[in-house]
Amino acid sequence: MLLLALHASPLHAQTAADLVVRSRQAMGTHPETSRALAEQALDLLARQPDADVQLRARGLLCDYLTERDLAAAEAQARQMRELLAISRRPEAEAAVLLCQGGIEEARGASARALEMLEQAVSHAGRAADDEVMADALFQRGYLRGVQGDLAAGLADMRRAMALYEKLQQPHQAQNTLSGIAILFNRMGDAAQARHYFEASLKLQREAGRVREQLVTLHNLGRTLENMGEWAEAHKAFEEALQLARRLDYARGEAYALRGLASVRNARGAPAEALALLDLAAPMQQETPDARLQAQSLLQRGIALRQLRRPDEAADALRQALAIFEQADSLAEQVATRGELAGLLHEQGDWRAAYEHQAAWKAASDILLKRQLDQRYATLKIEFNSAARDRENELLLRDKAAADAALAQERRVGQLKLVVLLLATALAALLGVLAWRQRSSGRAMQVLAMTDELTALPNRRHLLGQLEGQLRGGAAPGALLIVDLDHFKRFNDLRGHLVGDEVLRAVAAVLRQSVRSVASVGRLGGEEFVVLLPRADIVRAAEVAEDLRRRVQAIDTTPWGMEGSPITVSIGLTLAEPGDDVSTVLRRADEALYAAKAAGRNRVVARTGAASSQQAQEAEAAIGAARPCPALPGAVALPQGAAAEGSRSS
Incomplete structure (x- = not known):
């Protein structure tokens, strides 16, 4: 690799930089176009190098390759690190850490990935680079959500969205909105997550951003899957599958097929679920995504259990559990342990079933407490932020009203009556607005505290x-x-x-x-x-x-x-x-x-x-x-898959 500290001619540097900008814009529309533009930029830079533009181009290629070829992504990371010696960009170190953090996350090494993203945020902050900071906050927020630190993850996502809006990058802001929805889903607020996903999907369709539509449809399907809305989940996964095939995007197709297999399992069609997972298997080989592999293994174990193939089911579930434990994904550990405990119980392995049931309960308790704590922390942050915003708004209104009154007094004394009337009308309007706000707040509070299905307190x-x-x-x-x-x-x-x-x-x-x-x-x-x-x-x-x-x-x-x-x-x-x-x-x-x-x-x-x-x-x-006699007509059914945060009945 050429590492001479040569300066590009203005024409070539500008052309390569334009290609990099276009490559970033194409990431959410068509990944292959983004890759091709980044490679064209590097071809130009091979003749007239510019380390800063090369770093940006290789960072885009690293993002593309992380989902497809980890060895090739690591090669880009090595070349980026070698460029640091001649880069003029103070945020260059953060860009390299973003690349390496994405690779570690794809491997399932969440703790190592989070450590790198923490460093990336720190470097971007010292360099005062809003774009790199927004990217680092987005990735850190997502990974914090995977590990259960939901309030901190949500704070990162919101900071990232504010920076993207400041930079006038609406597509990245829309993508961040989907990330926020993922965190709400993990927090147990599936209804709010669904609202965000559907709002984000509408914006992405209007902008024609096909790849981001695919990602949002998959996440919407996962939310509907957790809610038990199987018909709607099937529709979302099926649409995601068609978009993935349109883009020739193996990773997206594998995720969509896993979602459709989950729907088949829930509807009692395990043979069809296995067929879908077998169809996705070759694509997973092309996709270095440990969590995708574990999620597919979980669905395979559920299907094999329903088909009464317990040894194969247990092997698949144990493999999935090992990956989820390495990734610190507590919610998915809960689901897998619950399924494994039920399977071992059916096999008569009481000791192992008890051990997994006890571990399942401990993890469920931790998850429930974490969700409660994180939602409380999130609501507190939102309340404090909203209160400050309202206070600032009222202060600004008061200042504007006072300035207007003084200006009117200086202009003509005869207009004092008019000013008084306007001030009275404004006070009345503010009173009406305050009354409406209180009424709306009370109604929102009732909705937030009521279970939609039973109308009981939630x-x-x-x-x-x-x-x-x-x-x-x-x-x-x-x-x-x-x-x-x-x-x-x-x-x-x-x-x-x-x-x-x-x-x-x-x-x-x-x-x-x-x-x-x-x-x-x-x-x-x-x-x-x-x-x-x-x-x-x-x-x-x-x-x-x-x-x-x-x-x-x-x-x-x-x-x-x-x-x-x-x-x-x-x-x-x-x-x-x-x-x-x-x-x-x-x-x-x-x-x-x-x-x-x-x-x-x-x-x-x-x-x-x-x-x-x-x-x-x-x-x-x-x-x-004391123990009751058997109930007439009662049917002893095998326990189903344990949903995230749920308990077997």
């Missing part, structure tokens, strides 16, 4: 209420987690619409059964929560047993499930001095797992170390819920 509302009681030093109360037994059979045998009807029916029974002082809401999936302020263990056990009986009495005839009643398992605990939200939830969760392990359709209480007497009272109070 997780955020209930956990906030529980936290308030614990902080306020209120008299001890009880927490019940109510989980539908074998809920999957309703979805499998009668479809998701019937499953939704069942959830609404159970919600109605819970709402009607508890006293007005109690609180009932949906925790997520098929889980509900009941808060009983100032209830002792005996009273809480009586309420729990009454709820269990009332749910079992629901008439399932309208759904064609005669003889197969709805049953619930209930975990019960008391809030004790020194408890926080996580402690109370964990004890109730442990009680729920004990109820499941004891045969379901029962109430189990778990108290803290504060009182052994409470434990004896709990056992006596729940005496009526």
Whole structure:
């Protein structure tokens, strides 16, 4: 490689620089065009070198090759590092680190990749280069999201978007909007993520950016997959597949085929899922993407389990788990461990199944706490930023009004009356706007605190209420987690619409059964929560047993499930001095797992170390819920794939 410190002639340097600019613009439209333009720029620079332009061109090639050929991408990184000795750009070191960080991420070495991206942000900040800083923040924000540091990742993404808008790079800003949607999806806010993806997709279609449409469609499909919206997910993955084939983009095609295989598995067509994964296998060989390989292995394991090929399924799932652990991808570890635990249980390997189930529960608890903590941190940041923006806006309005009034006074005294009238009208308008803002804020708060399907308070509302009681030093109360037994059979045998009807029916029974002082809401999936302020263990056990009986009495005839009643398992605990939200939830969760392990359709209480007497009272109070006879018509179905952050029923 030529490393002489020669200066390009103005004509050649300008032409090569223009090609690099066009290559960057083509990244979201057609990757092959971007690659060709970067290579043309390097051909020109071979005759009249310019280290700074060469660095930018090789950085674009590194980005292209990272998705296709890691060895070739590493060659570009080496050449970029050699150019540092003669580069005039202070941000050159950051550009090299971006290339190397992308390579490490593709390998699945997330910790090493994040370390390099941290250095890239630091170098870009010292060089005061907004473009490199925006690229580094975008990549760091995405990787932080993969590792679960969602609030920090969201802050990076928003800083990147602001810089792209400042640089008047709307296409990169649109791409960042999709990155923000990915973080909301990982945060558990699938509805918000879907909104962002659909908004981003509309802008990308208007701009004709085909490759970015492909990426957004795939991420939208993943969001719909997590929501259980299989028809819409299939539509998104199918459209992504067609765009990938149009672009001859092997990596995009492999991702789309994995998504379609997931839909087939969910719809009980594992043979079709395997066929799709086999079709994607050669493309994965061309794609150095460890997480894509692991996601495909997870779907292969699910399909093989449904086809009753347990040894092959276990091998695929273990391979997927090893890759997810290396990548620090906790959400995907949870899904894989849940599937593996179910498979080992079916094989009779109780010890291994228990170990994976315990690891699954520990990871699920960490993921849930992390999502709650990160969403709280994100909401706090958003609230503080919004408050500052509103305060600044009001200050600017006040200053403008004062300046206008003084100017009017200096011009003519006769206009004072007019100024007074205008000020009065402005005050009235601000009052109307403030009233509308408060009304809108209250409506938004109600929506944010309500579960859309059941109209009950949602997780955020209930956990906030529980936290308030614990902080306020209120008299001890009880927490019940109510989980539908074998809920999957309703979805499998009668479809998701019937499953939704069942959830609404159970919600109605819970709402009607508890006293007005109690609180009932949906925790997520098929889980509900009941808060009983100032209830002792005996009273809480009586309420729990009454709820269990009332749910079992629901008439399932309208759904064609005669003889197969709805049953619930209930975990019960008391809030004790020194408890926080996580402690109370964990004890109730442990009680729920004990109820499941004891045969379901029962109430189990778990108290803290504060009182052994409470434990004896709990056992006596729940005496009526001792092991029940087999329910007529009940069907024991195998557990399905564990969704991100969900619990097997």
